[in-house]
Amino acid sequence: MAKQSKRIAELSKLVDREKLYDVDEAFNLVKQTAKAKFDETVEVAVRLGVDPKKQDQQVRGAVVLPHGTGKTARVLVFAKGDKAKEAADAGADYVGEEDLIQKVSQGWFDFDVVVATPDMMAAVSRLGRILGPRGLMPNPKTGTVTFEIARAVNEIKAGKIEYRLDKAGIIHCPIGKASFEVEQLAGNFRTLVDALQKAKPSGAKGVYVRGITVTSTMGPGIRVNPQRVSVAE
Template sequence: MARNSKRAQEAAKLVDREKLYDVQEALGLVKQAAKAKFDETVEVAVRLGVDPKKQDQQVRGAVVLPHGTGKTSRVLVFAKGDKAKEAQEAGADYVGDDDLIQKISQGWFDFDVVVATPDMMGAVGRLGRVLGPKGLMPNPKTGTVTFDVARAVQEIKAGKIEYRLDKAGIIHCPIGKVSFEVDQLVGNFRTLLDALQKAKPSGAKGQYVRTVTVTSTMGPGVRVNAQRVAAAAE
């Protein structure tokens, strides 16, 4: 524990908490400060100038990161007939209907993303109580309720991530691993911020992108110049 604490202190010394860094420099520092023995995930936290309590100011969607996330998601698809076959051929890890619904209702969760065809949502809706809290419920806004199951599976496998505003008005997303090159992380970062900019609700007033922080799983947070990021994304 003492060794971990010392490692964290050394990593924290690399970062000036009062400074707003350029994106490239910030992500370089995240890589430099990552001292864990595993390949840490690099995450972005974006605080937006919206009111999460207002329905017309919700920010939710999905985006395919050009360099992936460094993790291959296990995809479960609820579909029948030809659509089930399409999902299997596209590389879905699990495909089924009532059999999978029953399995999940009994506590099985060995998957990361759920896709469903629209005609399955009546049955899948019964799992709302268990899938909802885990953020696994299929949703048209994120492209996970669709008849184009093959495309949905392929995009998820290629590095598609979902973003969603939390109660504090912050969006948290992974953009890769510390083993990625800085340019790959920057590319993923810019793609995510561009998607958030395009998802700006019409009801949002004032500065939209308030603060941006990048960090690794065990590393210190590095603040990014949010205004410069927002200007580049517009």
């Protein structure tokens, strides 16, 4: 087991590892324990009661956080003709066809999200082995394969994030920065949890949300009471 640094050990004293915190209380603690010299990212880990090995229990999608993430994503769009112009007018950082496909295949990754029109996917699929492992492959389930290019780009720039179940049955997502107000973090958090609830697979049995932990980049994990999370609060 890795030895804790003195800083983490001191910050951990502020957190009761046995307690399940209410949402606002948890984010107050996140802000108290985010003591790095940079604006730490606040992240959420949600353990779900699903079997990630079963295809009918996969959980994947996207949601627009009401207060954004604190970071403006760099958007790459594969489109042509009028849709390419639409993407550029909407504020996409990079727009192209074969030229950009070739550039990415050679190892260029100066972007955070990839969007493609359906008619480009046959060509974009050649990048599957490159984009797939990085979680960047466009997918209709996350709204990144679409002819509604302007809408897709605008949502991403406004704070749209993707979520995807990992092999351990956990969803990991950034929901803001430590500099955010507690109310902003709590609002983004509830929006994400609500989206996960709505994405519950029909094959999932028993308790669906089994555990939630929030943390800043360099801070200790803080457990949130899943029974006390409500978008209406």
